[in-house]
Amino acid sequence: MDDKIISLAHGSGGKLMHDLIKGLFLSKFDNPLLSNLSDSAILNIAGAKLAFTTDTYVVKPIFFPGGDIGKLAVCGTVNDLSVMGAKPLCLSCGLVIEEGFEYEMLEKVIDAMKVAACDAGIEIVTGDTKVVEKGKCDGLFINTSGVGVVEKKVLSLEDIQIGDKVIINGGIGEHGIAVLSAREDLGLDSNIESDCASLNGLVSKIINSSDKVRFMRDPTRGGLATTLNEIVDRKDFGIIIDEEKIPIKDYVKGTCELLGFDPLYIANEGKVVIVVAAEDASRVIDGMRGEPLGKDAEIIGEVVSQHKGKVCMKTLSGGTRIVDMLTGEQLPRIC
Amino acid sequence: MDDKIISLAHGSGGKLMHDLIKGLFLSKFDNPLLSNLSDSAILNIAGAKLAFTTDTYVVKPIFFPGGDIGKLAVCGTVNDLSVMGAKPLCLSCGLVIEEGFEYEMLEKVIDAMKVAACDAGIEIVTGDTKVVEKGKCDGLFINTSGVGVVEKKVLSLEDIQIGDKVIINGGIGEHGIAVLSAREDLGLDSNIESDCASLNGLVSKIINSSDKVRFMRDPTRGGLATTLNEIVDRKDFGIIIDEEKIPIKDYVKGTCELLGFDPLYIANEGKVVIVVAAEDASRVIDGMRGEPLGKDAEIIGEVVSQHKGKVCMKTLSGGTRIVDMLTGEQLPRIC
Numbered sequence: 001m002d003d004k005i006i007s008l009a010h011g012s013g014g015k016l017m018h019d020l021i022k023g024l025f026l027s028k029f030d031n032p033l034l035s036n037l038s039d040s041a042i043l044n045i046a047g048a049k050l051a052f053t054t055d056t057y058v059v060k061p062i063f064f065p066g067g068d069i070g071k072l073a074v075c076g077t078v079n080d081l082s083v084m085g086a087k088p089l090c091l092s093c094g095l096v097i098e099e100g101f102e103y104e105m106l107e108k109v110i111d112a113m114k115v116a117a118c119d120a121g122i123e124i125v126t127g128d129t130k131v132v133e134k135g136k137c138d139g140l141f142i143n144t145s146g147v148g149v150v151e152k153k154v155l156s157l158e159d160i161q162i163g164d165k166v167i168i169n170g171g172i173g174e175h176g177i178a179v180l181s182a183r184e185d186l187g188l189d190s191n192i193e194s195d196c197a198s199l200n201g202l203v204s205k206i207i208n209s210s211d212k213v214r215f216m217r218d219p220t221r222g223g224l225a226t227t228l229n230e231i232v233d234r235k236d237f238g239i240i241i242d243e244e245k246i247p248i249k250d251y252v253k254g255t256c257e258l259l260g261f262d263p264l265y266i267a268n269e270g271k272v273v274i275v276v277a278a279e280d281a282s283r284v285i286d287g288m289r290g291e292p293l294g295k296d297a298e299i300i301g302e303v304v305s306q307h308k309g310k311v312c313m314k315t316l317s318g319g320t321r322i323v324d325m326l327t328g329e330q331l332p333r334i335c
Numbered sequence: 336m337d338d339k340i341i342s343l344a345h346g347s348g349g350k351l352m353h354d355l356i357k358g359l360f361l362s363k364f365d366n367p368l369l370s371n372l373s374d375s376a377i378l379n380i381a382g383a384k385l386a387f388t389t390d391t392y393v394v395k396p397i398f399f400p401g402g403d404i405g406k407l408a409v410c411g412t413v414n415d416l417s418v419m420g421a422k423p424l425c426l427s428c429g430l431v432i433e434e435g436f437e438y439e440m441l442e443k444v445i446d447a448m449k450v451a452a453c454d455a456g457i458e459i460v461t462g463d464t465k466v467v468e469k470g471k472c473d474g475l476f477i478n479t480s481g482v483g484v485v486e487k488k489v490l491s492l493e494d495i496q497i498g499d500k501v502i503i504n505g506g507i508g509e510h511g512i513a514v515l516s517a518r519e520d521l522g523l524d525s526n527i528e529s530d531c532a533s534l535n536g537l538v539s540k541i542i543n544s545s546d547k548v549r550f551m552r553d554p555t556r557g558g559l560a561t562t563l564n565e566i567v568d569r570k571d572f573g574i575i576i577d578e579e580k581i582p583i584k585d586y587v588k589g590t591c592e593l594l595g596f597d598p599l600y601i602a603n604e605g606k607v608v609i610v611v612a613a614e615d616a617s618r619v620i621d622g623m624r625g626e627p628l629g630k631d632a633e634i635i636g637e638v639v640s641q642h643k644g645k646v647c648m649k650t651l652s653g654g655t656r657i658v659d660m661l662t663g664e665q666l667p668r669i670c
Contacts (some may be wrong), residue, residue, distance in 0.1 A: 005337060006436040011466030026463055028449045033425070033460040041460035044426060045484060046383030054427035054480055055463045077509075088376060090368070092389035093360075094478045097433075101341040107359060114363045125368040125376035127360055128390045131346030132668060136393075138471040143429045145389055145480030149380060222386075333467060 007329075013267075013277030014326030037193040039080040039217060040146075042154050049150035050321025051086035053077060056143040060333040062109065064182035066174075072269060072335060073142040075310035076200045078120045082203040083216040084274060085155040086148030088120065093127040094143035097133045109140065120198035121165055122146075152207055161212040162237050164303040165281035167274040169202060170195070170296035172224050173244025173252040173266035179334050180255075182242075192251055195270035202293045203272060209287040212277035219273055220335055222326045225264035227273050228301075228311040241323070242314045247301045264313075264325050267334040273322075275303065285316065341520040342664070348556025348602075351522050351662030363446035374415040374552060375481075377489050384485035386421035388412060391429075391478040397444065399517035401509075401529030403602045405447035405475055407604060407670060410533045411555065412479040416476035417538040418551040418607060420490040421483030423455060429478035434469045437661040443477065456531035457481075461600045465502040487542055494549040497572050500616035502609040504537060504567045504623055505530070506558050507586040508601035515590075527586055532605035537628045544622040553670055554608055557661045561607050562598035563636075564660040565645040573642025578660070584663075599648075602659050602669040610638065 009016040027034055033041040040053035057073045067075075074091065081088040117124055124144075136182055171240065173218065178194035180186070199218065219227035224246070228239050248263055256263045270293060276284050281299055288294030311323040344351040361370055368376040371459070372650075375388035392408045402410075409426065428448065432441065452459055460566040513529035515521070534553065542548055554562035563574050583598055591598045605628060611619050616634055623629030646658040 002417065004438045006432050006434060006438060006441065006466055007465050011432070011464055017464060020464065020574065021462075025464075028445045029428075029452070029458065029459040029462075031458045033458065034462070037643050041425070041427075042459070045424070045482075046381050046387065047454065048381030048383070050380065050385075051520050052427065052481070052482055053461050054429045054431040054478065056431050056465050057469050057479055058431060058465045062530060090376070090378075090387065091379070093364075093388065094389045094391040094429075094480070094482050096391050096393060096472075096476055097341050097346070099341060099343050103339045103341060106341065110359055110363045117364070123366045123368065124364040125366065125378070126388050127356075127364075127369070129346055129352060130393045130668075131341055131343050132393050133343065135470070136473040137431075137476070138467060141465075142473070143389065143391055143478035143480075145427050145483065147378065147380075147385070147387055147477075198463070215368065226388070228480055286637055315443075333465075 008332045009329040012326060012329040014228050016181065019204055024132045036271045040086065049085045049154060051081045051148040051150060053080040054143065054145040055080060056141060058123060058302060059179060059335050060138060060143050060332050061182050062139055064194055065178045065192050067196035068109055068112050069140060069142055070278055072108035072111050072196050072306050073144045074116035074120065074142050075269060076335060077144040077146040078122060079197040079218045081146050081148035082200040083218050085152060085207060086150045088122045088146055088200050088250045090123045090125045090146040090147055092145045093124050096128045096137050097131050097190055098137045100137050101139055116198065120200055120327045128320035155215050157215055157231060160275050161302055162303055162305045163278050164214055164275050165278050165299050166239060166301040167276060167285060167295045167297060169272050169299050171247040171249045171252060172268055173248060173263040175269040176331050176334050177252050177255050180331060190254055195268055197270035197293055198292060199270065199272050202291050205287055206284055206299055210280040210284050211277060213274060214313040215275040217273050219268050219271055221267040222265055225323045227328050232311055234309060236308055238304050238310045238312060239301055240304050241301030243316050245298050247296045247298050261330060263332050264323060269332065307312050340419060343667045344664040347661060347664040348561050358405055369617055373419060375419045375421065384489060386416045386419045386483040386485060389474060389478065389480040390413040390415060392670055393476050393668050394514060394670050396517050397474055399529055400513045400527050402531035403444055403447050404475060405444035406451045407531050408477040409448050409451035409455065409478045410483040410531050410604060411670060413457060413533040413535050414553045415598045416481050416483035417535040418553050420542060421486060423457045423481055423483040423535050425458045427462040427480045428459050430464045431472050432466050432541050433472045433474050434466055444449050446475050451533065455535055487517060490548065490550050490551055491578055492566060494636055495610050497638050497640045498566055498576050498613050499549055499610050500613050500634050501576065502611060502620060502632060502637040503573060503635050504607050504629045506582040506584045507606065508583060508598040510524040510604040511601035511669050512587050515666060523590055528604055530605035532628055534605065534607050534628060537626050538607060540626055541609060541619055541623055545611060545615040547615045548609060550610040551607050554603050556602050558602055560658045564623040567644050567646055569644060571643055573639050573645045573647060574636055575639050575647045576636030578651050580633050582631045582633050594666060599658060600665050
């Protein structure tokens with residue numbers, strides 16, 4: 001690593017973060033479970049396959065249209081388990097609270113966690129609370145770690161085949177734009193709302209509708225572009241996506257144009273990218289569209305033998321461009 | 336809760352923290368796993384009993400004599416699993432890093448985690464990294480969550496019987512005094528060192544030496560006094576401890592006298608309180624004394640039918656006093 005100081009971009013989900021993870025964490029904590037860089041580690045215990053994952057939430061502000069840090073902390077970790085093909089069972093909750101934080105706000109956040117946990121059908125079973133002096137954290141940070149059990153097969157990047165289809169369950173960029181709208185007084189569309197949601201119900205439906213679901217990942221930090229790049233990284237295939245097919249709400253498109261953001265890099269918190277065998281793609285899409293969280297599902301692309309290790313996009317204007325991994329930091333503290 | 340603002344004392348391990356946990360978290364996240372307030376939740380999965388726990392470490396300063404936040408984050412969570420009677424298997428690692436934090440310091444911390452994990456025979460299998468703006472956290476916070484498997488029985492407060500003996504594996508207060516010495520320039524004894532250590536090896540030896548080990552807990556925040564109070568809370572028995580028998584190093588005693596601290600409330604990070612049937616106490620002590628982390632083990636007290644719900648101490652001066660739960664905050668950010 002050239003930089004000798006940690007910058008915001010090291011937490012962006014983009015290239016610098018990947019460099020930090022590979023250069024420091026993987027080289028020190030060298031083990032096969034960590035090395036595959038999945039959303040969860042898979043543990044073999046007593047003949048069962050358990051998924052285990054962790055995420056710390058530092059979103060700013062704590063409350064935003066469509067959610068808050070509590071809802072996010074439950075949904076985000078539920079989703080990290082779900083996309084491994086695991087049924088989420090329970091979460092831990094580790095709080096770091098700034099001295100002087102209002103009890104009423106804490107209660108609202110805990111209420112939101114409770115509702116989100118109930119909606120997802122999981123329980124919060126263990127916790128920890130730390131308080132630091134005023135000015136030593138930013139209100140409230142929440143870590144949730146989660147345990148789930150894989151009932152069918154573990155989904156893996158290694159199972160992806162050329163010709164597979166790439167699906168997303170709905171519009172991109174809604175979470176990032178919602179947080180941004182709460183942060184800055186931009187006079188944005190009042191319909192803006194984060195897509196923050198637990199996807200375990202939808203994912204379970206998808207897995208049960210096809211035995212040829214190869215891989216899933218939730219495109220959070222770094223957005224859809226980063227997730228697709230993670231899929232092709234050092235692989236012998238590429239992905240080509242079709243801009244026209246990518247679902248995006250008008251207000252997301254409009255806000256991105258206004259501010260010069262590329263929606264492909266904006267965070268989602270209720271979206272899942274699915275790679276599935278071509279012959280099952282229609283069946284999977286049909287099943288998804290019957291679910292509230294999948295009603296806008298689209299086949300957005302395909303795994304191809306060309307463009308090895310790269311993501312390309314057929315643009316609306318008829319050209320093709322490479323979609324790189326995020327390099328800088330577009331929107332810090334989005335989750 | 337009367338206070339409408341979170342104070343440092345809400346994170347102290349003492350009475351206010353217990354009120355917050357019971358008044359807010361237990362009432363919202365109502366479920367039997369959380370409600371027993373153990374160091375880990377016990378999950379029944381595929382016929383196996385899994386222990387699951389979480390802790391966020393915000394110790395200040397990050398480096399202190401005998402350890403650092405990385406070593407602490409591994410040992411502390413390993414110990415929370417161990418005291419449930421579980422064999423620790425793996426940990427997650429969630430980092431919150433302040434923008435501008437030195438890469439070299441981060442590397443030192445990660446190295447310490449690696450060494451501590453290796454010493455404890457566990458692996459770090461999943462992680463998350465967040466970076467927040469300068470001034471929005473204090474250098475580095477680390478959450479570790481852990482999964483372990485209970486090989487014999489789950490240790491439980493409910494198994495404690497009148498007449499049982501209370502054992503500790505060595506001197507109290509060393510972690511708290513080490514952190515304090517690193518924080519303030521007190522010109523203290525240069526031999527001061529945190530007791531920070533993974534106890535899974537010692538605990539395994541203890542469990543294998545007796546089938547009548549009733550309960551264990553590591554006396555961290557709030558110290559020995561708080562742990563003993565947690566044991567007797569709302570129970571039909573009391574605990575009487577003997578001040579003369581409580582191991583304490585001279586420098587801890589001296590520093591506490593100098594600063595007006597009560598060592599019973601000072602945090603430990605390599606100590607375990609064991610409640611065991613009287614007839615097995617000598618055997619357990621003998622086994623412990625053969626281990627480096629148990630060489631100063633002592634029987635410090637007994638479970639009694641009197642003083643229900645209270646901890647009493649026979650003092651050196653010949654009197655008896657009640658040892659209450661910590662009410663204020665003696666040393667914030669000790670772990």
